[in-house]
Amino acid sequence: MTEHKDVIIVGAGPAGVGMASLLRRIGVENMLVIDRYEVGASFVRWPQETRFITPSFYSNPFGQIDLNAVNPASSPALSAGVEHLDGTAYAKYLQEVLRDSGAEALTSTHIVEVSLTQKGSFRLFSSSGQKWVTPVLIWATGEYQFPDKNVFEGAEHCLHYSRVNSWRDFKQDDYVIIGGYESAVDAAINLLEQGCRVKLLTRSAPWANNHIADPSISLSPWTRQRLQQVMDNRYFEIYEDADVTSVLKTSSPDGGYRIHTANGRAWCSHQRPILGTGFLCGGGARQLAPFFDWNAAGFPLLTPEDASTRFPGLYLVGPQVRHEQHIYCFIYKFRERFAVVAKAVAQQLNLPLRDDDLKLLTEDICCQDDRCHC
Numbered sequence: 001m002t003e004h005k006d007v008i009i010v011g012a013g014p015a016g017v018g019m020a021s022l023l024r025r026i027g028v029e030n031m032l033v034i035d036r037y038e039v040g041a042s043f044v045r046w047p048q049e050t051r052f053i054t055p056s057f058y059s060n061p062f063g064q065i066d067l068n069a070v071n072p073a074s075s076p077a078l079s080a081g082v083e084h085l086d087g088t089a090y091a092k093y094l095q096e097v098l099r100d101s102g103a104e105a106l107t108s109t110h111i112v113e114v115s116l117t118q119k120g121s122f123r124l125f126s127s128s129g130q131k132w133v134t135p136v137l138i139w140a141t142g143e144y145q146f147p148d149k150n151v152f153e154g155a156e157h158c159l160h161y162s163r164v165n166s167w168r169d170f171k172q173d174d175y176v177i178i179g180g181y182e183s184a185v186d187a188a189i190n191l192l193e194q195g196c197r198v199k200l201l202t203r204s205a206p207w208a209n210n211h212i213a214d215p216s217i218s219l220s221p222w223t224r225q226r227l228q229q230v231m232d233n234r235y236f237e238i239y240e241d242a243d244v245t246s247v248l249k250t251s252s253p254d255g256g257y258r259i260h261t262a263n264g265r266a267w268c269s270h271q272r273p274i275l276g277t278g279f280l281c282g283g284g285a286r287q288l289a290p291f292f293d294w295n296a297a298g299f300p301l302l303t304p305e306d307a308s309t310r311f312p313g314l315y316l317v318g319p320q321v322r323h324e325q326h327i328y329c330f331i332y333k334f335r336e337r338f339a340v341v342a343k344a345v346a347q348q349l350n351l352p353l354r355d356d357d358l359k360l361l362t363e364d365i366c367c368q369d370d371r372c373h374c
Contacts, residue, residue: 002131006030006349008124010111011140011284012039014331015318017094018070019138020103022338025071027351032132033103034124036110040091042144048166049190051084052076053182053220054330067332070097084222114288122313136345138315141284151277154247157257158275161187172196176259176269177276178244180206184276185223189230197235199267201242201259216327239265247273283320292316305344306337313348315341 007028009016012035020033035041054067056077066075068085074097080089098105113125114137122137147160161183167190177187180202188198206219207227219227230236243262250256250268259267280286281298292300293309299322301309306321308314319329321337328334346353 002123002133004030005032005132005134007032007136007138007345008122008132008134009033009138009140010124011035011142011318012094012098012105012107013042013140013142013318014068014070014094015142015334016138016140017098017101018331018335019140019317019338019341020105021071021097021101022342023345024101024103026342026346026353028345028349031103033098033105034109034111034126035105035107038091038107039098039105040087040094042142043087043091043094045144045162046087047161047164047190048086048168050186051086052090053084053222054332055083055222056080056085057083065332067330070094070331070335074100114291116311120311120313122311135313136315136348137313138317138341138345139285139288140317141287142318143279143283143320146280146283146286147275148278148280149275151275152245152247154249155275157247157249158273160275162279164274167191167194170194170196170271173271174269175199175271176201176257176267176273178202178259178273179276179278180204181219181276181278182223183278184274185219185227187274187276188236189226192230192233192236195235198237199269200236200238201244201261201267202238202240203243205238205240216329216333239267281320283318285316285320288314295322297322304340306341307344315344317341 007023009020012033016033023031052068056066056068058066058075058078060066060072060075065072066077068076076085076090076093079093079096110127111124112127115123117123117133121133121135124132144162147162149155149160170191172195174197175191176199177184178201188200191198207224244259245262246260248258250258257269257273259273282300285292285300291308291311291314295301299320300316302316303309306315318334321328321334328337
């Protein structure tokens with residue numbers, strides 16, 4: 001049996017939950033949120049020691065929404081009582097927001113196929129045989145569950161940051177970390193705290209004094225501060241201009257790995273090198289690759305309403321949204337696009353909007369002109 005929904009959101013992370021909350025607020029009733037794991041699944045899978053780099057503070061009543069909130073009525077700081085949440089606490093916050101929204105949700109439900117009906121709607125199939133049809137499909141599967149494991153030859157020999165459960169599981173030894181941004185630096189700091197020796201191989205130094213202000217393409221103040229505290233650690237070595245081109249397993253009886261760079265340098269490690277090189281361009285949108293056009297950088301092309309340029313009923317929300325120079329990889333950035341999508345969905349469904357709804361959707365729209373610096 002095929003079930004009809006006015007809106008289906010795939011992904012129950014901050015993008016999916018925030019979008020569902022707003023759509024419910026403007027009167028969308030027949031809606032379903034689906035996740036193959038659980039609400040906040042990516043955050044549950046963070047290393048246990050990982051913390052938000054953006055601080056949470058309950059400033060909502062004064063017109064400044066908590067940076068990590070997915071709607072104006074909530075605050076992770078209020079929910080968890082801490083400034084830099086861990087993944088488990090943030091997942092709990094998302095569960096609370098989704099519950100309070102009243103949106104129907106299905107977890108442990110894996111969408112394995114999406115196709116088009118003759119009328120241009122979307123037909124979804126789950127691994128357990130469930131079927132749905134909807135005119136509005138909002139894809140919100142994020143990026144954390146889509147690590148980039150093919151950044152160079154032999155990358156399969158490395159351990160990606162997203163596959164670490166806890167840094168306490170690592171025995172005291174020498175480790176090589178490849179990368180220079182948030183995840184690589186966080187890995188280095190956590191291993192140093194475990195008494196390990198760390199070599200950080202990075203192509204650039206995003207913590208330099210001439211850093212770029214936008215934290216989407218530079219090291220955040222939180223991570224920069226933590227890094228400064230370990231710079232004098234005698235167990236810590238940083239090698240800049242280290243563009244890794246390959247990782248090879250050695251033939252030594254004891255095992256080991258050899259890491260090569262473009263300028264001819266090489267390092268050896270008994271332990272698997274750790275990849276802190278980020279995630280696939282396009283992230284979860286790659287699951288629906290034929291439904292999007294793609295730019296040369298590897299990101300999906302979107303209309304001004306964040307819809308696919310090929311299928312106008314398909315919307316993308318979350319950290320992979322790009323518009324010209326604007327990068328929406330932080331929660332406080334991509335939540336600004338929720339109103340854009342909600343307004344388009346309301347028009348598509350011929351949903352009558354109250355004056356309060358129109359005001360909400362107009363006020364929340366970001367980047368309407370060149371003065372926006374989000």
